[in-house]
Amino acid sequence: MSRPPGRKQDSHKISRELFVLTYGALVAQLCKDYEKDEDVNSCLDRMGYGIGVRLIDDFLARSAMKKCRSYSETADTIAQVAFKMYLGVTPSVTCSSPAGNEFSLILDKNPLVDFVEELPAERASLCYCNLLCGVIRGALEMVHLAAEVTFLQDRLRGDAVTEIGITFLRKAEDRKHKRN
């Protein structure tokens, strides 16, 4: 993770492989613990949520971002600043609804699946990176933006690209009156 210069404490980096292996071990253990794919997916999502509610403050503290004024600004920030800061990749953003509250992040490179070729046959509907969805959902909730985040397409499941869909739920009316 990149840290601003001038931070004297532990600037040693941890190996990326170790991180990817740890994530893989986590998913593998969850697969052993739960039989159904939906259970594993929801467990990953909950874990990601717990990470997201804490990570958002770290993101805001380090990036010094100002409040996003629109959903598209938010989606752009997630893709270009947050993903870059934490995973080193920059997904591309498209808006997939005329109402302007549904967005897709297309990842061409996903570091978490570096060592995974394809899902085993009995785990066909597993969302391997569902932790990321939980992280995004948790982070958005802490800045008062309720959203649903899911994997629309996943290369591991045979689709062409990996696509994360973010649907902002209608809470825009509250935001004007709520003190943020």
Next chain:
Amino acid sequence: MAIFSVYVVNKAGGLIYQLDHYAPRADTEKTFSFPLDLVLRPHDERVVVAFGQRDGIRVGHAVLAINGAEVNGRFTADGKDVMEFLSNPANYPVSIRFGRHRLSSNEKLMLASMFHSLFAIGSQLSPEVGSSGIEMLETDTFKLHCFQTLTGIKFMVLADPRQAGIDALLRKIYEIYSDFALKNPFYSLEMPIRCELFDQNLKLALEVAEKAGPFGPGS
């Protein structure tokens, strides 16, 4: 000491962290003979000096101890009312210790919630939409700087009016919070912060800020 205290308030307005960083205030102990030349009066739960400031005993100082025994609010250690005790010439000469009363933790909680409400009112009063809320409260003896994050946490720093660099300090405290409080897996969000590492790093940051900030002569 140019930075006096740090307060961290959660989304609901509850105080989750508080640090007092100023040097221990000088208490003044003196022996008096009847009649007392200071004018004392009861105030809240204590007896304070109303008039007759002299020799380091200032208006607003509270009676902290009589004859070496700490007073309990308005009553002496043995349960007598302080005002009555001091109006009886038989009790003189008496040695009284005066000093500034420290806020109790309940009072701090209350004041933090009150500030949270004022902050909310401040941003509602704004003629422009999307105001940041109260950023600074200035008096002749201190400045209160406040920074509210997008997630609703407020960091408040009370500092000497001449101390500079408080904005950077507030951002630094936000970073320290996100590192040592949030990344601690055993810390629950919105709860009081009881993390050693957070304390240590915060004190370090305060010291760095104090050394760097220019302050005027005679501080």
